[in-house]
Amino acid sequence: MMWKVARFAAASLRGSRRLSTAIPAPSIVHKRGADILHDPWFNKDTGFPLTERDRLGLRGLLPPRVISFEQQYARFMESYQSLEKNTQGQPDSIVSLAKWRILNRLHDRNETLYYRVLIDNIKDFAPIIYTPTVGLVCQNYSGLFRRPRGMYFSAKDKGEMMSMIYNWPAQKVDMIVITDGSRILGLGDLGVQGIGIPIGKLDMYVAAAGINPQKILPIMLDVGTNNQKLLEDPLYLGLRRPRLEGDEYLEIVDEFMEAIHTRWPKAIVQFEDFQMKWAFETLQRYRKKFCMFNDDIQGTAGVALAGLLGTVRTQGRPLEDFTKQKIVVVGAGSAGLGVLSMAVQAVARMGGNRATATNNFFLLDKDGLITKERKNLDPAAAPFARNQGDIEGLKEGDNLIEVIKKVRPHVLLGLSGVGGIFNEEVLKSMRESDSPKPAIFAMSNPTKNAECTAIDAFKHAGPNIVFGSGSPFENVDLGNGKVGHVNQANNMYLFPGIGLGALLSGARLITDGMLQAAAERLASYMTDEEIQDGILYPSVNSIRHITAEVGAAALRTAVAEGLAEGHCEVGPRELQQMSEEETVEYVTRNMWFPVYSPLVHEK
Ligand SMILES: NC(=O)c1ccc[n+]([C@@H]2O[C@H](COP(=O)([O-])OP(=O)(O)OC[C@H]3O[C@@H](n4cnc5c(N)ncnc54)[C@H](O)[C@@H]3O)[C@@H](O)[C@H]2O)c1
Ligand SMILES: O=C(O)C[C@H](O)C(=O)O
């Protein structure tokens, strides 16, 4: 990694705001003296100018020299580099956690500097503050816990949430990510320790969508855990009781949603990492009432759809040929079913027959191929259940190898949470695919839960595959100067834009139309040349630009569907009059960018 101050300057210029050269607008602070130094929203560490030190009662509380933002930035990056050097050769988990700690300490102390280093170095830092390290952080939460972040609502707070919500110190909240910790990545039920996920997702909201960090709120809904190990751990920080079920569970979520919308009626709520039954139930329950979405079902679906459409393009075929792609999905959970539902909508939009849209889809769960013969067939999976024998020899419960051999799919997509399930034999069988460029998506997280590694995919399935994974892998050297490109098929390419588009349009709801528009914009982002090289998604380095485009697409659809009520001083009529280009400009202009703003004290 090359860290240079020059890079800081270049990266800083990329943000649109800085081009105005204007002095940043002042921030109002209601504190004075040491209280400011202990508030990461306002703290500038040694960066407080002398006049500000005088005005805010800070004189004498800091060493006399004023250090510039650039110097503070360079100093942090040097510490980070040293840590990288000093931990060389140590196990990955130790190194990743050490990196997470140093970033987290900065986060706790000085948010402006933290978000600036995050934005400027997003490709290197996303794997630390987000997937995959965030999974490790959740697993080790009790030991890592120093300071709380976000809010915790537990089953014990029933009847109190309406008043508790006013304990949050910020006046305004725009973006909320909530989990109940019941399905954290592919790591299962982690109870209260799942709070790391909303924190990581919201960091991506700040980095990618420019949501102001003073207006984000990570939420943990602690309704107990069924993880026996945690229940027996004396240091476990959550409720030590089995999970609430049925109406008791829903009453808690209902109360939370009412409380949130009483205090912040326009806040957007993203549901994250709920076990499947509650993921679907809460989505159905709230999506017509509140501005909310479920990222695992809907965000994932859009990213996968963009990847599937890109796959069609890699084969040099027109997009409409998507209707002819044979797709095997491994994992019939919230994510897998979300992907197939969106794929059906895409087929219908391309003029395909909705009734026959599922003809080319094959769905497996832990018991193998799902057919109509399945005993206790889950109603959510029923639309994708095959008829036995509609491809020769295909039958209920066929294992993955049998399905691949009989179907010869164009795409193999894993959302099972089972690491290594695309083993050598499975990958080799993809060589018989009917596609000249078979696609393999190992979308489960974190890294050890990925269905296969990138190296194994190219090694066993062949160098001409297209590859995507939920967690990041290095590109693969295929020899002779050829590179096997690794796409990070992760919902981070969509959820920030969906949330931002909803926020800036003032959408009452998040509709299928908005989600489709977001996915289609992502799908069309790549050039034909990139697609030919197997590159389906843009570099994480350009995530702000992608998010602006995706956000604008969602916003325009909200306007077209008559759902946009406007945001701040921009009303629905003005939104309606904006051209496509102006919408993107409007979205970009509204992204928060971390700079030290002058602090003005008000009682
Ligand atoms: N890349 C992304 O953006 C993204 C987004 C969402 C979820 N995910 C990942 O997808 C995984 C699943 O998430 P989910 O919410 O759908 O979980 P889930 O628990 O709802 O579903 C998991 C599904 O996998 C099936 N399964 C388990 N073992 C299997 C096996 N051996 N063979 C075939 N199927 C098997 C289960 O029967 C179930 O249908 C997680 O690892 C999660 O991290 C990735
Ligand atoms: O969190 C991620 O990286 C993607 C996704 O939401 C998941 O649950 O795995």
Ligand SMILES: [Mg+2]
């Ligand atoms: Mg998730």
